[in-house]
Amino acid sequence: MTSYIVRRLALIIPTLLVVTIIVFGTFRMVPGSVIDLMASDLGSQSGQSLQEAISTIKTTLGLDVPIHVQYARWISGIVRGNLGTTLWSQNSVSQELARKLPISFELGLMALIIGTAVAIPIGIYSAMRQDTIGDYAGRSVAIIALSVPNFWIATMVIVFPSIWWNWTPRLDYIPFSKDPLGNLLQFVIPAAIMGLHMSGGIMRMTRTMMLEVLRQDYIRTAWSKGLKERVVVMRHALRNALIPIVTQIGMRVPTLIAGAVIMEQIFCLPGVGRYLVTAIGQRDYPIVSGINMVLASFILLINLTVDLTYAYLDPRIQYR
Amino acid sequence: MKKSLVFIIGLIMVAVLAMASCQGTSTPQGSQGQTVPAQVTQSTQPAQTTAPETTVQTTTAAVAGPQYGGTFAYAISQDTLGFDEALGVGPWYAHALHLTNEELLQGDWANGPAGTGKYGFQTNSVASVATWAGCIAESWELKGTTSLIFHIRHGIYWQNKPPVNGRELNADDVVFSLKRNFETPGAYLYNTYPKAQRPTSITAPDKWTVVVECPEGQAGELLEACGDVCRIVAPEAISQFGPIKDWRNVIGTGPFLFVDYVPASSMRYARNPNYWATDPLNPTKKLPYVDYVKILVIPDASTSLAALRTGKSDMIGGIGWEERADLRKAKPDLGESMVVAEVPTIIFMRTDKAPFNNIKVRQALAMGLNRKGMVQDYYKGNASLLNFPVANLPDLQGCYTPVDQLPQEAKELFDYNPTKAKQLLADAGYPTGFKASIVIFNAAALMDLFAIVKDDWSKIGVELQLDVREYAVWTAMTNNHNYDSMIYRGMSASIPYKLYSMRPGTTQNISMINDPHINDTYPTLAANYFNQSERDKIMKEVAIYSLKQGWMIQLPATYGYIEWWPWVHNFEGAVAIGRNNQWVFPKYLWVDAQKKAQMTSK
Numbered sequence: 001m002t003s004y005i006v007r008r009l010a011l012i013i014p015t016l017l018v019v020t021i022i023v024f025g026t027f028r029m030v031p032g033s034v035i036d037l038m039a040s041d042l043g044s045q046s047g048q049s050l051q052e053a054i055s056t057i058k059t060t061l062g063l064d065v066p067i068h069v070q071y072a073r074w075i076s077g078i079v080r081g082n083l084g085t086t087l088w089s090q091n092s093v094s095q096e097l098a099r100k101l102p103i104s105f106e107l108g109l110m111a112l113i114i115g116t117a118v119a120i121p122i123g124i125y126s127a128m129r130q131d132t133i134g135d136y137a138g139r140s141v142a143i144i145a146l147s148v149p150n151f152w153i154a155t156m157v158i159v160f161p162s163i164w165w166n167w168t169p170r171l172d173y174i175p176f177s178k179d180p181l182g183n184l185l186q187f188v189i190p191a192a193i194m195g196l197h198m199s200g201g202i203m204r205m206t207r208t209m210m211l212e213v214l215r216q217d218y219i220r221t222a223w224s225k226g227l228k229e230r231v232v233v234m235r236h237a238l239r240n241a242l243i244p245i246v247t248q249i250g251m252r253v254p255t256l257i258a259g260a261v262i263m264e265q266i267f268c269l270p271g272v273g274r275y276l277v278t279a280i281g282q283r284d285y286p287i288v289s290g291i292n293m294v295l296a297s298f299i300l301l302i303n304l305t306v307d308l309t310y311a312y313l314d315p316r317i318q319y320r
Numbered sequence: 321m322k323k324s325l326v327f328i329i330g331l332i333m334v335a336v337l338a339m340a341s342c343q344g345t346s347t348p349q350g351s352q353g354q355t356v357p358a359q360v361t362q363s364t365q366p367a368q369t370t371a372p373e374t375t376v377q378t379t380t381a382a383v384a385g386p387q388y389g390g391t392f393a394y395a396i397s398q399d400t401l402g403f404d405e406a407l408g409v410g411p412w413y414a415h416a417l418h419l420t421n422e423e424l425l426q427g428d429w430a431n432g433p434a435g436t437g438k439y440g441f442q443t444n445s446v447a448s449v450a451t452w453a454g455c456i457a458e459s460w461e462l463k464g465t466t467s468l469i470f471h472i473r474h475g476i477y478w479q480n481k482p483p484v485n486g487r488e489l490n491a492d493d494v495v496f497s498l499k500r501n502f503e504t505p506g507a508y509l510y511n512t513y514p515k516a517q518r519p520t521s522i523t524a525p526d527k528w529t530v531v532v533e534c535p536e537g538q539a540g541e542l543l544e545a546c547g548d549v550c551r552i553v554a555p556e557a558i559s560q561f562g563p564i565k566d567w568r569n570v571i572g573t574g575p576f577l578f579v580d581y582v583p584a585s586s587m588r589y590a591r592n593p594n595y596w597a598t599d600p601l602n603p604t605k606k607l608p609y610v611d612y613v614k615i616l617v618i619p620d621a622s623t624s625l626a627a628l629r630t631g632k633s634d635m636i637g638g639i640g641w642e643e644r645a646d647l648r649k650a651k652p653d654l655g656e657s658m659v660v661a662e663v664p665t666i667i668f669m670r671t672d673k674a675p676f677n678n679i680k681v682r683q684a685l686a687m688g689l690n691r692k693g694m695v696q697d698y699y700k701g702n703a704s705l706l707n708f709p710v711a712n713l714p715d716l717q718g719c720y721t722p723v724d725q726l727p728q729e730a731k732e733l734f735d736y737n738p739t740k741a742k743q744l745l746a747d748a749g750y751p752t753g754f755k756a757s758i759v760i761f762n763a764a765a766l767m768d769l770f771a772i773v774k775d776d777w778s779k780i781g782v783e784l785q786l787d788v789r790e791y792a793v794w795t796a797m798t799n800n801h802n803y804d805s806m807i808y809r810g811m812s813a814s815i816p817y818k819l820y821s822m823r824p825g826t827t828q829n830i831s832m833i834n835d836p837h838i839n840d841t842y843p844t845l846a847a848n849y850f851n852q853s854e855r856d857k858i859m860k861e862v863a864i865y866s867l868k869q870g871w872m873i874q875l876p877a878t879y880g881y882i883e884w885w886p887w888v889h890n891f892e893g894a895v896a897i898g899r900n901n902q903w904v905f906p907k908y909l910w911v912d913a914q915k916k917a918q919m920t921s922k
Contacts, residue, residue, distance in 0.1 A: 040799040041410045042511055043827030050827060053511035057409070060506040088409070089401040091565065099583055155622050163650060164625035166920075171395075171627055172616050173585035201806030266620045270399075270584030274619070283792055 001311070004319035005304070012300045016293065019256065020078070023292040024071050027285060029095035031035075034087050034283035035063065040166060061087050081262035083293070086279075093290040101294065104271035105171070107194070107263065110187050114195030115202060116249060123206025127214060138203065145200030150193050151262040157189060158266055171268045190263040198252055205248050205277065209241035216240075242313050250306035254299045385889060386602060386609050390911035392888065393614040394635050395624050396903075404564035405551055406507040407502050413508065416581070417551050418903035419589050419613060420479075422492065424470050424530075425460065425547035427897035428453035429908055430600035433657065434892045440714040441894035442882075443662040445814035446548060447715035448852045449540075452898065455598070456489065456552055456573065457530075462545070462850060468532040468543055470494065476596045479571045483556040486594065489573050491524035498522050498532070498546055498557040503919050509545055517541070540849030548899040575608040575907035584886045587615040599908065601890070609890075609910035615903075628883065632921040633909070635884035641702035644881045657882045657893025663810040664707045664877035665769070666821075667758065668798075668830040670805060671871050675756075676831075680748035682870030686733040688741035689779040694772060695876045703876035705734055709821060710863045711813035716720065718856030720815065721864060722793055729869040741780045753781020758806040760786060762795035769875060782907035798830055811872075817845060817859055822866060831871045838862065887916040 004092055038057055039050050058064040062073065077084055083093035085239035119142075161167045176183040213219065214237055222232045261273035272291060279287035311317045373774075399406060400416035408414055419794075428451060431438040439451055446452065454460070456785045457470040472491050480486030501509040502518050509518075519531040519542055534542045552569050553564070561569040567581040575597070576589035591611050599605045616633065618624045625643060627633040629650065637645065638659065648654065669676040676682060695703045704712060723734050745753060758773075760766045767788070774784040784806075789797065796802070798809045809830060811821060820828035822838045841862055848855040866872070882893045891909040896902045 030792075032790065033792075036796035036799050037792055038409045039827070040795045042508075043799060050511070052514050054507045056511060063908040088413075090407050091402075092561070096583075158620075158623050158626045162629045166630050168623075168626045168630045168632060171618060171623065171632055172614075173582050175582065264621055268585060268616070268618050268620075268623060270582070270617075275584070281791060 001319050005308070008304050008307075015269050015300060016296060019296040020075060020289070020293060021071075023053050023296075024074065024285075025067070027280075027283075027288050028067060028070075030283070031078070032283065033063075034061070034285065038088075074286070078293065081292035086287055087284045088282055093286045096275070096287070097290060097294060100270060100272040100275050102176075103269055104260055104264070104273055105177075106183075107187055107191055107260050107269060107271060108253065110184075110191035111194035111198060111256050111260075112249070112253065114192050116195075116196035118196065119199035119202035120206050120245070122209055124238065126203070126207040127210030128229070128233065130211065135207075138207070142200040142203040142207075144205070145196050145198075147200075148197075150197040151266070153193050153197075154266045155183055155265060157193065165208065169267060173268065173270055186267075187269075190260075190267045190269065194256065194260060194263055198256070201252075202245060202248060205245050209244055210237060212235045213241045232315045239313055243310055246306055246309050246313065250302055250309075254295060255294065344762070360612065384908040385912065386599070386605060387912060388609050388611075388910070390610050390913040390916065391612040391614055392634055392906050392909060392911050393616065393632065394637075394906075395616040395618040395633050397617070397619050397624070397626060398615045400587070402565065403567050403570050404553075405496070406504045407563050407565075408508055409506075410508055412900075412902070415903055416549075416567065416587055417570065417572065417577040418574075419553040419906060420574040420578050421553060422456050423548055423551055423897065423898075423900065424455060424457035425452040426455040426901055426904065427451055428600075429894070429897060432892075432894045432897065434890050434894060434908065435601055435703045438714065441813075441897050441905075442659050443711070443713065443814040443894040444899055445662070445713075445715070445812070446544065446899050447713070447718075448855075449543070449850060450852065451715065452548065455597075456494065456851045457547065460547065462539055462543075466534045466536060466539055468534060468539060468546065470532070470547070472528045472530060473596070474528065476573050477594050478554055478573055479577055479592065479919075480594065481571050483560045484554045484571050489552070490527045491530045492527070493555060494530045494552055495522050495524045496558075497552045498530075498550055500553070500558070505563045509550060512542075513545065518741055519546070522546075537843075537846060540846070543849075544899055546899040547858070548901070551900075556702055576613055585617055587617075589613040589615075597907075599890075608907045610906065613906045628885075631885065631916070634888050635882065635891070635914075637882040638880050639883065641879050643703070644883070647883060649904060651883075653886050654883045655886060655888065655891070655893075656884075659880040659882055659893070662711060662814045663812050664711075665875040666708060666809055666811050667873040667875065668775070668807050669871070669873075670803070670832060672832040672834070675748065675750060676806075678748045679869060680744040681750065682873075683733060684741040684744035684748070684780065685777065685782065686870050686873050687737045687744070688782065689733065689773060689873065689875075690736035690775050691734060691876055692736060694769075698769070698772060699876060700879050702730050703780060704877045705876055706874065707877045708811065708813040708872065708874040709819075709866055710816040710859065711739050713814060716814070716816065717857035718852065719863060721860060726864060726867065730864055733867065733870060736776075738780050745781060750781070753783065755783045755785070756805045757785040758808060759794060759797055759803050760808045761791045762788050770808070772817075773875070799827060801830060801832060816863065817849075817855060819845065819862065821872065822862075833871050835869070837865060885916070885919070887912040887919065 035054055036059060039054050042050055042053055055064075062070065074084055081094065083097065085091065086093055086096065091250050122138045123143065128136045129135050158168060160179075170186050174182040219232060219237055222236050260271060261277050264271040264274040275287065276291045281292065281293070307319075311319060324741045337788065372485060384655045386725060401413045403414055403416055406415065427439065427441055427446070428802060430453070432441045439447075454473065456473060456476060458473040461469050472489070472494060474488075477486055478484040496594045498519070499509050499522050502513065502522075505512055510664070510827045517535060517538055519532045519534055523531050525531060532542060532546050543861040557564065557569060557571045567578050570578045573596070575595045577590055577592050578587070579590045580586070580588035589903060591608055591610065595607060599607055610639055616627065618627060624633070624636060625639070625647065628636040629647070648656070669682070671677055691705055695701060695705060706712065706723045710716050712720055723731060745751065758770065761771055767786070770786055774786065777784050798807055807830060811828060819842050820826050821830070822833045822835065823829055823842055824839065839856060845855060845858045845862070848858065882895060884891055889910050890910065891905065894905055897904050
């Protein structure tokens with residue numbers, strides 16, 4: 001097992017190298033460069049021919065050298081833990097991400113906890129009470145959670161209470177260090193919306209896998225031994241049903257973190273999702289490259305964690 | 321049974337936690353207002369024969385005031401990019417400094433909407449030198465044609481913070497700041513003014529005088545740049561901290577002190593107890609009135625509106641006519657100002673090649689568009705026909721001509737006349753019309769609008785293809801003039817005298833205009849920078865001439881609105897007090913805290 005883990009960790013390096021080349025190269029090939037955007041901003045205020053200014057901007061931003069030189073500079077920075085400097089605000093990308101990633105991570109983690117806490121019990125209940133009213137209700141909830149867009153729910157949560165009850169959630173971010181409880185409470189609503197949306201798929205997967213497992217011979221044996229329902233479900237059935245569920249949860253984690261743009265936008269949370277979308281629109285290459293690097297690393301580690309979880313859940317799985 | 325009980329209890333716990341996160345509607349946190357005029361790009365007033373009026377509604381009797389105290393809060397959609405203008409591409413880069421650092425000149429508040437109403441202060445432009453009042457500079461003068469002299473005000477003190485420690489501002493600080501902005505590669509003024517157009521020297525002959533020597537013909541431009549674009553910073557602060565990247569190192573002479581910053585979320589300012597200025601409308605009263613200003617960064621429009629409704633935001637700017645209707649139904653007692661469009665929607669075309677190099681084709685396209693129908697049917701009357709190349713602003717009435725006062729040749733281009741349009745096309749050699757394409761970016765409102773344009777032009781034989789691009793790609797194409805046929809862009813009409821959209825070689829000359837009359841007239845226009853009546857006369861003629869030529873077709877521009885709660889006083893919708901002063905207005909207004917508490921507790 002140890003050698004497996006070491007090998008997997010070692011494989012992350014060449015994988016990330018390929019990721020850096022793809023991310024670095026493709027984004028710079030997108031039409032409409034940062035120089036065009038900056039020149040447009042300047043031109044709207046001055047009307048002058050901006051060739052001299054454009055040349056200065058390119059030099060200041062380090063964009064006047066060939067792309068492979070830019071890549072080499074960037075990679076050498078990464079090795080030293082420096083993700084570069086943002087093009088528009090001249091700030092350290094590492095520092096910006098250090099500020100924003102925890103916010104997105106907190107939102108994603110809370111959404112995951114809420115989503116899982118809601119989905120798995122309901123999924124188990126639906127499976128145990130198949131074809132009863134409870135099962136239909138559970139499945140309906142799952143379908144509604146899957147089909148109603150979370151951005152719609154978020155907008156309704158913001159708009160209607162402001163009209164009916166003169167209320168909105170807190171609209172300025174409360175750092176955890178300043179007020180931990182306030183910070184957590186601020187995240188509950190957006191996390192609940194995200195979590196509930198995510199729970200639909202997990203609920204259905206849980207129900208399906210539980211039904212499959214509950215039909216197995218060893219479960220029939222467990223029942224016939226007179227074991228309590230709780231023991232049969234939790235100790236025998238659920239553990240074997242969890243592997244695909246864990247896979248599904250693992251696949252959603254990166255999306256929760258990087259894909260929370262809309263929640264961050266609507267609830268005014270300064271996370272990395274919103275930051276990334278703005279950077280893409282502004283063609284801020286170091287930010288996009290840096291975030292992609294960090295997220296790629298994170299996804300690789302998550303995948304490794306999920307794979308290792310299989311071994312825990314199913315002793316028959318052994319890694320060498 | 322037990323499992324169901326556990327499950328239900330779990331659900332209840334989650335629900336309780338969710339409800340506990342709902343904070344009560346106590347004293348509003350702040351106000352929001354998207355005051356960036358660029359957001360009201362589609363707003364204009366109706367074509368009028370008189371200067372547009374701002375509509376202001378307040379619901380209560382005048383309060384004996386102004387009152388000191390309270391917090392004024394509003395929202396913006398984008399965070400500040402930094403804290404040092406010398407690092408930024410544009411003057412809006414470090415808008416966080418607008419409340420902490422000042423300029424030599426600023427728009428004359430006494431003649432703004434809260435005063436005489438002579439100037440609208442709705443857009444970041446300056447129509448004439450008379451718009452300015454002194455700020456850090458008590459006065460200025462032009463000596464000869466190339467020497468700008470600024471007389472620095474006594475009694476202005478820096479914030480009492482190391483390393484400046486509250487000393488008095490002097491001319492050396494101004495010289496330092498101006499030179500820094502013109503000489504630092506990458507700074508806005510350095511980028512905007514090629515070397516030949518920058519000051520030849522900036523000196524301080526004594527502690528209270530700054531002399532800027534300008535190249536011939538550049539005095540007007542550099543008066544704007546030095547007086548109303550560059551914010552003054554303390555040399556000691558730059559020397560100790562280098563370029564300012566940390567908000568804690570911001571030191572200014574402005575009405576407020578920077579006290580808190582949560583990146584991409586909020587900025588908080590406290591009143592500067594040592595601020596030098598008094599209220600121009602109440603000269604015995606020291607400014608500012610409010611204790612705190614809170615700026616919320618709210619990127620989502622619905623959230624922004626919700627914040628205004630709940631009183632977390634004291635004002636909102638740049639909302640469209642549709643949102644305004646709903647808002648005023650719910651909150652009829654809000655103060656309101658209709659915003660004149662600064663950046664109307666323009667169709668540009670390749671006038672350097674066929675078919676658009678033929679004036680009859682251009683005129684046909686204009687007549688083939690039912691713009692009055694768009695105003696009535698698409699915008700339900702909430703749009704203006706003519707806002708370009710001169711914006712219909714109070715400040716620009718000297719050179720603005722309403723549609724009904726235009727000469728017939730120009731006026732008829734605004735009437736929908738497909739028959740005449742077809743005839744013009746036939747005369748131009750296109751009896752069956754022609755194919756064209758227009759580049760737009762992928763916004764829903766634009767797709768709707770240009771679907772109407774496409775439909776109108778199809779009736780005169782012009783087959784228009786919509787070439788939809790991503791925003792940055794579209795920006796690059798407009799900037800580089802890299803399009804084949806036609807392209808859309810919003811373009812500012814609040815600085816008409818510079819003829820940016822018509823002079824060869826400028827980035828805004830997207831229609832590739834190279835007209836002898838314009839080329840010959842511009843030097844005279846520029847030379848009359850300080851002679852406003854002559855300047856207006858020339859600009860008026862140029863504007864009518866360009867309309868007749870049809871180089872650029874303006875689509876109706878929708879109205880935008882600024883709304884504010886009635887507890888906010890002395891505001892009246894003035895959001896841009898000069899060329900680079902979009903967020904300075906909180907220094908003048910005051911908040912009736914008692915009324916705010918009453919209204920928000922309902």
